[in-house]
Amino acid sequence: MAKIKGEVKIAIEVCKGCELCVYECPQETLGMSEELNQRGYHYTIVVQDNCTGCTNCALVCPDAAIMVYRERRKKKPSIAEVYRETEDMTVTIDGR
Numbered sequence: 799m800a801k802i803k804g805e806v807k808i809a810i811e812v813c814k815g816c817e818l819c820v821y822e823c824p825q826e827t828l829g830m831s832e833e834l835n836q837r838g839y840h841y842t843i844v845v846q847d848n849c850t851g852c853t854n855c856a857l858v859c860p861d862a863a864i865m866v867y868r869e870r871r872k873k874k875p876s877i878a879e880v881y882r883e884t885e886d887m888t889v890t891i892d893g894r
C-alpha cells in the first residue's frame with residue numbers, strides 16, 4: 799500500500815493557542831511555540847517531520863488556522879524484474 803506523506807501549514811497569526819490540534823494529532827507532530835504571536839498567544843508549530851496528512855488537526859481547529867497537504871510517497875524503483883519464462887532467460891539487474 800502506498801504511504802501518504804502529509805504537510806501542514808499553520809497561520810500563526812490566526813492561532814489562539816488552544817492546543818486542540820496538539821492533543822488531536824495521533825503522530826505528535828505538533829507542539830506549541832515558546833514565542834508569542836502578535837495577538838499574544840503561543841502558537842502551534844511542527845515539531846516532527848512525521849505528518850501522515852490525517853487532517854485531525856485541521857478539523858478540530860476552531861479558527862481554521864491549519865491547512866493540510868498530502869502527497870503519495872513514491873515506491874522505490876525495483877532493481878530487477880523477472881517475468882514467467884519457459885525458455886532459457888537472462889536476468890538483468892540494474893542495467894548490468
Ligand code: SF4
Pocket residue numbers: 804805806822823824825826827828848849850851852853854855856866
Ligand atoms: S494532519 Fe494529522 S498527522 Fe498531520 S499534523 Fe495534523 S493531526 Fe498530525
Ligand code: SF4
Pocket residue numbers: 808812813814815816817818819820841842858859860861862863864
Ligand atoms: S487548534 Fe487552531 S487555534 Fe488551537 S492551537 Fe491549534 S492552530 Fe491554534
